[in-house]
Amino acid sequence: MSATVVEGRRASVDLSVPIFLILGLLLSVLVILPLFWIIWYSFTSDGGGGFTLANFAALVTDPTLVRAYAIAIGMAFAVGVLSCLVATPMAWLVARTDLPGRRFFRMLITASFVTPPFLGAIAYEILAAPNSGIVNVAFRSLFGLDSSTVLVNIYTFTGLVFAIACFTFPYVFTLVANALDKVPSDLEDASAILGGGAMTTLRKVTFPLVLPAMLAGTLIAILQSLTMFGSPAIIALPAGFHVITTKIWSLFQFPPRLGLAAAAAIPLLVITVMLLRAQKAILGRKGYTVLGGKSGTPRINTLGNWKWAAMAFVLTVLSLTIFLPYGAILKTAFTNTAGDPITWETLTLRHWRFVLFEFSATQLALRNTFLLGILTATIVTAIALVTAYLVTRRSIAGAGYLGVLATAPVAIPGIVLGVGLFLSYANPTFQLYGTLWILLIAFMTIELPAGYQQMSSSFAGVHPELEEAGRIMGASRLRTLWDITAPLLRTSVVAAWCFVFVGTIRELSATILLTTANTKLVSVIIYDLNESGDLGAICVLGILLLVASFAVVYIANRVPVLGGSQMNARG
C-alpha cells in the first residue's frame, strides 16, 4: 500500500513563482513607469531640459492654470451636489415606495451606465445649443420669437454642470438604492413602534443609515466629473473656458509644453487619491456595516396622493437624463439637420451612408476600436484572473503586492495616465506613439482595477475547500483549476470581460493624448466630428457604440455557454 505514497512523492513543477515574477514585473511597469515619467518631466524645463521648479511655480502663478483648477473643482462639487440631490429621492422612491413601474425605472437607470458621458454632452449640444438647439428652435417657433431669443444655453458653466450630472447621477442612485434595500426594516419598525411618524422615521432612522452611501456616491460623482475630459471639451471649450483636463490637453497642442502638463497633472492625481481615501473611509465606517447585515424585507411606503407628484418628478428626471438625450441622438441620426421637424421628407439615411461607406476614417476607427476592445478585455481578464488567484489563495509570499498594483490605477485619472504613457513610450526608445500598442497599454492600465475587483470578489466567493477537495481527491493544482475553479468562475469571467470591453470602447480621456491619424478610435472620431459640427455622423457613431455595448451585455446574459451572467452595475 505504501507504494502509492512513494509514487506520490514526485516533485511537481510549481509554476506559481515564475508567474508571480512575470506578473509583478508587468504590473509594476504598467503602473510605475508612467508615474515615474510624470514626476521626472514635472521637474524638467520645457525650454532647455534641465532641472527646474518652474513648472510647479506655474501651478500657482499661471492664472490660466489656477483658473482651470478652480473651475474644475467648482464644477465637480456642483455636479456632486446636484447628482446627490436628484439621485437620493429617486432612489428612495424606487426602492422603498409603491411607485408604479419602479422596477422598470431602476433597470433603466442602471442601463444608462452604458452611455458614454461625451455622447450625453453631444446630445445636449443638439438639444440646447443657443441657436440650433432643438429646445430653443421649438420654443421660438412656438411663440413666434426671433432668433435672438435663447431659452436654454448649454455652453455655460451651469450647462456643463447639468450635462455632466445627467450622467453621474446613476452612481449615487445605485449606491443609495442598494443601501436602502439593505436597511433592516426592523430598525424602521422599532422607530414606528416608538411612535415615530413616517417622516420622523425617514429622517431619524433611514436617512442616517444611508448617509454613508450618499456621501460615497457623491464623492464618485465628484471624482468622475473632475477627471472627465469629453464633456468639458465639448461644452466648455465653445463656451470659452477651460477645466483642468482640457487645459492639460491644450498643453499638448503645438508648441507642446510637456513639463508643465506633467506638473499640472500631479495635483489631479493627489486629489483623486484623497477622494478615494475619503470614500473608502466613509464606506468602511462602522455605521455602514449595519447595512451589510441581515436584510429583512424592506418596508414599502404607500405614496397615496403623493403618487402623481412622485411620478412627475421621476419622469422629469428620466426625461432629462435618458429620454431627451437618446431621443435627440436618434432623431439627429435619421434627419438632415438636428433642428428639422420630423416628417417623411426630412427622414434620411444620409448620415448612415456617410459614416459607413463614404467617410474613410470610420472603418479604420471601428476596426481599431473593436480590436482594442476585444484585446483589452481578454488580456485584462486573464491578468486579473491570475492575479486574483495568487492574491486570494495566498499561495505565494508577497502576492498581496500584486493586488495593490492591480488596484492602483484606480487612482490615476485617464488624462494623467495619458500624459504618463505619452512621456513613457512616445520617445525614441520605444517609439510606440502612433501605434495601437500605446493605446492597448493605456486601456489595460485603466481597466485593470475594475477587472481585478470583479475577479477577486468572485474568487472570494469560491470556498478554498472546494479546491482542496479536488486536490485531496487526487487532482493536481492545474487540474483543480481547470475542473473546479474555472467552471465556477465562468460567469464572473464573462461579466468582467464585458465590463472591460464596454469601458474600453468608450474611453476618451487618455485616448485623446495618445491617438494619431493612423490610430483613430470611434470615440476620437466622434470628438473630431464634433469640432467640424457634423452632428448627424456623430449620432450614427454613438448609436453604433451603444448598440455594440448593449449587444455584448445581452449576449453575455443570454448565451448559456457563457453562463448567462448577471452584469453588475459599473462602479
Added chain:
Amino acid sequence: MSFLELAGLVKSYGAVTVVKGVDLSVEKGQLVCLLGPSGCGKTTTLRLIAGFVAASGGEIRVGGQVVSSAAGTVPPEGRNMSMIFQSYALWPHMTVFQNVAYGLKLRKMSSEQINKRVREILTVTQLLPLEGRYPGELSGGQQQRVSLARALVVKPEILLLDEPLSNLDANLREEMRFEIRRLHDEFRYTTVYVTHDQSEAMTTADVIVVMNDGRIEQAGSPEDIYARPESEFVARFIGGTNILSGKRISDDTVHCDGDFILNCGSGTLAPSGRAIVSVRHHDIEISENRRWETNTVSGRVVRQIYLGSHRDYLVSIPGGETVRALSPVDVRLPVGSEAWLHFPPNDCRALAR
C-alpha cells in the same frame, strides 16, 4: 510501527507556533478523534496530515514513508487520502453522481467500472435516488452523505474528517454519528476525525486524542480518557468534574483546603507542588447528616435544581470551593441547609497536572 505516525510535528506561522510538537501513532483501521477546544490546533494538524500545509518541524510518516517534514511535502494529490470538509465542499456545478465519480475519473478507470463503484457507494449511503441532483438541491444531511460517499469511493488509505457534523441539527448529528461509525466498521479505513464535541468523540472513536494549545494532553480509549484522566484539563474537558486541591500527604492522599483528607483510588499526584483531585458530579454522595468516616466534608447548599431524574446540587465547602453533585431525587435538602458530601475513594482520581 504504526501506519500513520506524527513525530515531533511543529507548525509555525511567522512568530506564532500553533502546533507545538505532536507525537501520535495511529494503527491501520483505527478511528482516531482529535478533540479539543476551539483554536487548539486540530484543523491545522489535520491539514498537515493532508498535505495542505507544510510542516515547520518534525515528520509525518505513512506506512513508514515520510510524507511531510520541514524538508518537503508530498502534495495532497499524491497521498491517496480523502477528506471530508466542514463546509462539505461539494462542487456545485456537478451532480451527485459527478461529484462522487470525479476521484475515480482522475484514477483513469473505465466508465463501466466508475459506474459500478459509484452506484455501490451511493447505495451504501442511501443516495442512489438522488444521483442526478445538484448539491444545491439537497438537504444538509444528504449533502453530508454525498461528501462521505465522495471521500470513500476512492478507497483512500486514510480518511480525514474536519468537524463533519457541525453544520447539522442535533437529531441529524446523532444519526450521522452512527452512520460514520457504521461505514468505518464496514470499510475499516484509517480515520482521523476532528471535533470539539466530546460526545461525538465518545461515540465514534477507538482512540481519543485530547489536544490543548497545540499539544496532546492525553491519548487513549474513550474509557481511559473519561475514567482515567491524567490532567486537570482532560478531566474538566471530558464530562465535567469537580477539582479539589490541597497539600500532598502521600502518593494518593491529599489534605484539602477545606481541612479534610481525601484518599484517591487511582492516579498519582504530582511529586511536588499543589495536589489536585478530580471527582465527577454524579459520583459524589450527599446526605443531611454525617454517614461516612473518611473522604467526607460538610458544607452549605447554595442551589438545588430538580431535574426529574435527579437533583443537581451546588454545595459550598470550607476553603471557599463550591462542589457540584448530582443526587437521587429522594435526597431533598433545602437551600441554606447543611449537607454532608462523600467522595468515594474509588471515584477520586489523583491528577499529576
